[in-house]
Amino acid sequence: MSTITFAQATLDAMTEEMARDERVFVMGEDIARQGGIFGQFKGLADRFGTGRVMDTPISETAIVGACIGSALAGMRPVADMHFADFIGVCFDEVLNQMAKIYYMFGGQKSIPMVLRAPDGLVNQAAAQHSQSLEAFFLHIPGLKVVAPSNPADAKGLLKSAIRDDNPVIYFEHKALFSTKGEVPDGDHLVPIGRANVVRKGSDVTLVSYSMTMNHCVKAAEILAGEGIDVELIDLRTISPLDVGTILESVARTTRLVIAHEAVKQGGVGAELAAIVAEEAIDCLDAPIVRVGAPFTPVPFARPLERAYRVTPEKIAEAVRSVM
Amino acid sequence: MCAKAARGGEGTSPSKYGKELLAGFYRTMTTIRHFEQTVEKCFLEGEIPGFVHLYIGEEAVAAGVMANLRDSDYIQSTHRGHGHAIAKGADLKRMMAEIFGKSTGSCKGKGGSMHIADFGVGMLGANGVVGGGFTIATGAALAHKMQGTDGVAVAFFGDGASNRGTFHEAANMAAAWGLPVIFVCENNKWASTTPYRTTTSVDHIADRAAGYGMPGVVVDGNDVFAVYEGARSLVERARRGEGPALLECKTYRIKGHFVGDPEKYRTKEEVRKVFEETDPIPRFESAVVKARALTRKELDAIDGEAREAVRLALEFARTSPEPEESALFEGLYV
Ligand SMILES: Cc1ncc(C[n+]2csc(CCOP(=O)(O)OP(=O)(O)O)c2C)c(N)n1
Numbered sequence: 001m002s003t004i005t006f007a008q009a010t011l012d013a014m015t016e017e018m019a020r021d022e023r024v025f026v027m028g029e030d031i032a033r034q035g036g037i038f039g040q041f042k043g044l045a046d047r048f049g050t051g052r053v054m055d056t057p058i059s060e061t062a063i064v065g066a067c068i069g070s071a072l073a074g075m076r077p078v079a080d081m082h083f084a085d086f087i088g089v090c091f092d093e094v095l096n097q098m099a100k101i102y103y104m105f106g107g108q109k110s111i112p113m114v115l116r117a118p119d120g121l122v123n124q125a126a127a128q129h130s131q132s133l134e135a136f137f138l139h140i141p142g143l144k145v146v147a148p149s150n151p152a153d154a155k156g157l158l159k160s161a162i163r164d165d166n167p168v169i170y171f172e173h174k175a176l177f178s179t180k181g182e183v184p185d186g187d188h189l190v191p192i193g194r195a196n197v198v199r200k201g202s203d204v205t206l207v208s209y210s211m212t213m214n215h216c217v218k219a220a221e222i223l224a225g226e227g228i229d230v231e232l233i234d235l236r237t238i239s240p241l242d243v244g245t246i247l248e249s250v251a252r253t254t255r256l257v258i259a260h261e262a263v264k265q266g267g268v269g270a271e272l273a274a275i276v277a278e279e280a281i282d283c284l285d286a287p288i289v290r291v292g293a294p295f296t297p298v299p300f301a302r303p304l305e306r307a308y309r310v311t312p313e314k315i316a317e318a319v320r321s322v323m
Numbered sequence: 324m325c326a327k328a329a330r331g332g333e334g335t336s337p338s339k340y341g342k343e344l345l346a347g348f349y350r351t352m353t354t355i356r357h358f359e360q361t362v363e364k365c366f367l368e369g370e371i372p373g374f375v376h377l378y379i380g381e382e383a384v385a386a387g388v389m390a391n392l393r394d395s396d397y398i399q400s401t402h403r404g405h406g407h408a409i410a411k412g413a414d415l416k417r418m419m420a421e422i423f424g425k426s427t428g429s430c431k432g433k434g435g436s437m438h439i440a441d442f443g444v445g446m447l448g449a450n451g452v453v454g455g456g457f458t459i460a461t462g463a464a465l466a467h468k469m470q471g472t473d474g475v476a477v478a479f480f481g482d483g484a485s486n487r488g489t490f491h492e493a494a495n496m497a498a499a500w501g502l503p504v505i506f507v508c509e510n511n512k513w514a515s516t517t518p519y520r521t522t523t524s525v526d527h528i529a530d531r532a533a534g535y536g537m538p539g540v541v542v543d544g545n546d547v548f549a550v551y552e553g554a555r556s557l558v559e560r561a562r563r564g565e566g567p568a569l570l571e572c573k574t575y576r577i578k579g580h581f582v583g584d585p586e587k588y589r590t591k592e593e594v595r596k597v598f599e600e601t602d603p604i605p606r607f608e609s610a611v612v613k614a615r616a617l618t619r620k621e622l623d624a625i626d627g628e629a630r631e632a633v634r635l636a637l638e639f640a641r642t643s644p645e646p647e648e649s650a651l652f653e654g655l656y657v
Contacts (some may be wrong), residue, residue: 020540033588034516057522058453058514078362088450089487124372124424126435128451298654299646300373301424307648 002132007149007177008038014156017047026081027054038177060089071111085131086121098167099142102231120173120211124305130298132262137169138239145238147171149213151181156190173211195242201231204255209235212261218312234236247280254285255322259315264292288321337616345617348547352604353629355406361633366582373435378406378575383412383603387550391558397445397463397476404439404449414577426644432646452485461493464504473562475503477510483514485528488502494535503561506569511576516588531572537567544572547604559598637643
């Protein structure tokens with residue numbers, strides 16, 4: 001085990017996978033010279049050269065399109081989106097090309113590619129630099145979507161994503177980059193599609209992912225002090241969802257709360273709640289409750305952004321409401 | 324390959340302009356400079372949150388272009404938008420309050436620096452998405468045409484933004500439909516940490532205009548007279564219904580990409596040298612004083628007024644209240 005930052009964990013994953021397979025390369029804005037705006041690519045160009053770590057023009061459409069094309073021709077590209085918000089620029093490439101090609105062309109060629117997308121709230125960056133957009137991609141068949149919450153999963157999921165033969169969107173929360181955690185040494189892989197029960201509990205199942213997991217850990221501690229025993233599940237993969245782990249947990253606890261930073265309306269929580277309602281409504285002793293952002297763009301001003309955020313207190317309150 | 328784009332506005336003498344226009348250039352440039360220096364200081368002291376991109380060193384572009392525009396003309400700005408807003412006549416107090424995230428801000432504290440806007444004076448917004456403005460400016464120009472006015476729209480953009488697909492789509496649509504839009508490139512040599520020529524295919528962005536059948540003109544963006552003259556002929560053309568054009572203003576980004584940028588990609592020495600040699604404000608001062616078009620005393624008076632206006636804006640921002648939490652839910656739909 002070594003204790004490293006989330007950013008370093010992603011860098012280790014990139015370094016190991018690029019050393020392991022010379023078809024792996026990465027392109028994006030400000031990654032070669034600068035080492036990424038969050039330091040997550042530092043030194044990668046020194047090690048592998050600017051032929052495999054490429055600074056691009058501000059051309060997200062061409063970045064994603066060219067990665068798809070190179071994948072069709074035998075490469076295994078990683079594209080950096082700078083901020084997840086800018087996926088809006090290349091949405092056609094993601095929606096109609098990257099996600100469709102394998103199925104639509106009868107399985108002739110898969111797209112082994114990773115789209116790295118730093119997302120989430122940080123430093124009052126306002127409406128166009130703060131969003132959590134994973135729910136859009138949960139709705140697109142053909143994509144895999146992951147969202148790690150800690151350095152170990154960051155490394156393991158990125159390595160798995162690079163090795164996966166399907167297109168994977170890798171959401172990495174900007175506020176997580178500087179956080180530290182223990183990462184297993186060696187070739188550490190976390191399987192895509194598998195949730196992680198991070199805290200066993202008997203009273204209520206609390207499901208989350210990415211940055212909001214940290215808030216859930218705090219909420220669970222607060223609630224433990226009140227005698228509420230929370231089972232905490234880190235989804236880690238948003239698509240395909242690990243339905244089995246959640247149903248198994250809910251069958252025991254009979255209560256479900258889902259928390260995420262993204263807008264509540266139409267979010268990942270809505271899909272999970274629907275699945276549990278369809279599959280296991282008889283197990284439930286209380287309504288399913290979702291915690292998410294209000295239905296507004298992310299506001300700039302301090303008190304507004306504060307009110308917008310999902311916090312440990314809001315999560316704890318939601319859990320109390322189902323007890 | 325040499326530039327196909329025309330060169331505009333060189334060797335203009337200040338004495339041919341009226342005092343009012345000259346004073347206007349100076350007022351705009353010094354107001355922007357004081358405003359930006361104040362914002363920088365407040366940001367570094369922790370009073371301003373979010374992301375802030377400064378316009379210092381590029382003031383002549385906004386001042387020279389906007390002197391050709393009316394309130395009823397539209398502009399689309401960028402993430403580096405304070406200078407555009409000031410030059411277009413946006414209210415300084417409400418701008419500063421917005422950057423501070425106060426309820427009295429021009430966007431009620433919902434936008435901040437990257438989303439500064441003042442629709443009342445035709446400033447249709449800064450944009451956090453690089454290249455987000457081209458097509459919107461084109462649409463505003465389309466509306467002018469449909470409404471039968473002789474109004475124009477200006478899209479400001481950086482050299483980096485010229486590599487977005489939206490630039491190319493907007494340029495083609497504007498030219499194909501003969502729309503009154505002027506694409507003004509602020510080529511400040513850097514796109515964030517990337518030197519512009521490493522990711523851009525041409526020396527002059529204005530060369531790309533030829534591909535869309537519109538004039539492309541290159542001017543010294545640190546010479547307010549050159550910018551003014553270059554923009555004037557293109558704006559007049561657009562008002563006459565002769566269609567869009569591209570004006571490339573060569574300038575330099577003096578400050579980091581954003582306030583707090585460690586700037587590891589260039590040396591302080593390089594920046595200091597460029598600034599000393601090309602700072603548009605002293606250049607203007609010495610030109611007008613030498614031509615006896617304005618006196619030192621007149622310049623000092625204008626500078627003093629600009630300083631005072633910025634001081635008042637800061638005081639207004641500092642003493643304004645933050646928005647109430649309930650404002651979070653206001654203003655989503657009309
Ligand atoms: C679509 C999109 N991609 C990337 C970014 C991140 N970004 C913000 S400003 C910038 C550089 C812009 O360079 P340029 O257009 O030359 O303008 P300048 O900053 O030099 O004024 C980048 C890459 C963004 N905001 N939007």
